[in-house]
Amino acid sequence: MRISLAKLLLNNPSILLLDEPTNHLDIESLIWVENYLKAYQGAIVMVSHDRSFLDNITERTVEISLGNVTEYSGNYSFYKREREVRKELLENQFNNQQSYLKQQEKFIERFRYKATKSRQVQSRIKLLDKIDLVELEDEEATVNFNFPPATHSGKISLEISELTKSYDGTFNVLENIDLIIPRGEKIAFVGVNGAGKSTLMRIIAGIEKYEGEVKLGHLAEIKFYAQNQAEELDSAKTVLQTMEEAARGDIIKNLRSILGSFLFRGDDVFKKVGVLSGGEKSRLALAKMLIEPSNFLVFDEPTNHLDMKSKEVLMNALQKYEGTVVIVSHDREFIDGIVDKVIEVKNKKIRIYFGNATDYLKS
Known part of the structure; x- marks a missing residue:
């Protein structure tokens, strides 16, 4: 990796595109690459699963999920914290909207056939048709993996x-x-x-x-x-x-x-x-x-x-x-x-x- 990066930098690029740069590096080489990239004056765009590496280098994080691209103005740890905040906010918006929709649907169902309320019923039906529904992200359940029982070994x-x-x-x-x-x-x-x-x-x-x-x-x-x-x-x-x-x-x-x-x-x-x-x-x-x-x-x-x-x-x-x-x-x-x-x-x-x-x- 050191040699490949050195060859790359000989061209004095204004932007580095790195795809999993830490794979197959030992810790010493990883620290060297990390310190070099910290001092690098150009732009860096990378894909990596190494959280410590990302935290020590990056200033922006882009999440690609379910066909959507979301930007966060910080490193990976910032992204994790901010994502939880956004998730909680979205859940609150979803719950509030669902409560509101149930109230409106209850009103419509109650007065649907009452002539004196027909105008209000139609108004609320049109209102519901125009509402942009809040959608929650489909997230997989947390997997709590437990190892199968094994023989108890000696000390x-x-x-x-x-x-x-x-x-x-x-x-x-x-x-x-x-x-x-x-x-x-x-x-x-x-x-x-x-x-x-x-x-x-x-x-x-x-x-x-x-x-x-x-x-x-x-x-x-x-x-x-x-x-x-x-x-x-x-x-x-x-x-x-x-x-x-x-x-x-x-x-x-x-x-x-x-x-x-x-x-x-x-x-x-x-x-x-x-x-x-x-x-x-x-x-x-x-x-x-x-x-x-x-x-x-x-x-x-x-x-x-x-x-x-x-x-x-x-x-x-x-x-x-x-x-x-x-x-x-x-x-x-x-x-x-x-x-x-x-x-x-x-x-x-x-x-x-x-x-x-x-x-x-x-x-």
């Missing part, structure tokens, strides 16, 4: 001793790593791209070879969301069938709502996986993983293809989740809402910071 979810990982036996990306992850801990791994974060996630998930010892805790059950997780989906199945084959118990009746929170609405659930876009497949793979029982979740950049609402659903679910969570992510707001420990992967080693992403960046 230690994972123990790593003297872990070393090399490629071709010549270059060590990780060297003599020691780490204990207690049950119920929620940890974010951060570091520059290439530092070994994703490699470490694959080792924890049991799909990458290594030297040393990685011991999974008693009854610990790992589910892993990789950046290429979508490739494992069956292209011949529909979206709904993909979820149904993984669902168990009470969660089955909530599949449509869960899919809706991940942007699969209406007839979208009957689409074949093979015709979905890359982003749609990633969202489906994530939704499928979340409904499978597990007491240890490992994520590698889970928010890259999620919109704000889907990300909020995931964050709220992980906040309530009683199992162990390990995440690689560059999304500061997402990390802040979930983790209580940050582990930096740097120079083949790890360093532990207590707190969330904001605390880590201040240290």
Whole structure:
């Protein structure tokens, strides 16, 4: 991203159009891009799902919803607050208008056949015909996703001793790593791209070879969301069938709502996986993983293809989740809402910071 942006700026453009500029950036690169854009003198128009990034850069927010475009004179947090104010105002206008309409309709119904009131009745009928009705936005119900019950694991979810990982036996990306992850801990791994974060996630998930010892805790059950997780989906199945084959118990009746929170609405659930876009497949793979029982979740950049609402659903679910969570992510707001420990992967080693992403960046 740094190189692409640098090439772009060589032309000295008066306006930058950025489509999800934070995807695939590590936190260090994200901060660099953010600081650069803050100082940029030209205009910037961007699409992004990174709330912290938007809050720190933007001065105006444009919402596109139900075919309408609405402008807000502030950043994303301002937009969220102002949108709630406008929503409450619109609801009050709607309720007042409905009350008024009922009164008029009651009068019309009562005196419709009374000759002495016929002029008033006709007048009110014409008045009602001219009224512009206040319409409320169609909003989907809030999805409160709860993880299916999982086996209670031992006190230690994972123990790593003297872990070393090399490629071709010549270059060590990780060297003599020691780490204990207690049950119920929620940890974010951060570091520059290439530092070994994703490699470490694959080792924890049991799909990458290594030297040393990685011991999974008693009854610990790992589910892993990789950046290429979508490739494992069956292209011949529909979206709904993909979820149904993984669902168990009470969660089955909530599949449509869960899919809706991940942007699969209406007839979208009957689409074949093979015709979905890359982003749609990633969202489906994530939704499928979340409904499978597990007491240890490992994520590698889970928010890259999620919109704000889907990300909020995931964050709220992980906040309530009683199992162990390990995440690689560059999304500061997402990390802040979930983790209580940050582990930096740097120079083949790890360093532990207590707190969330904001605390880590201040240290």
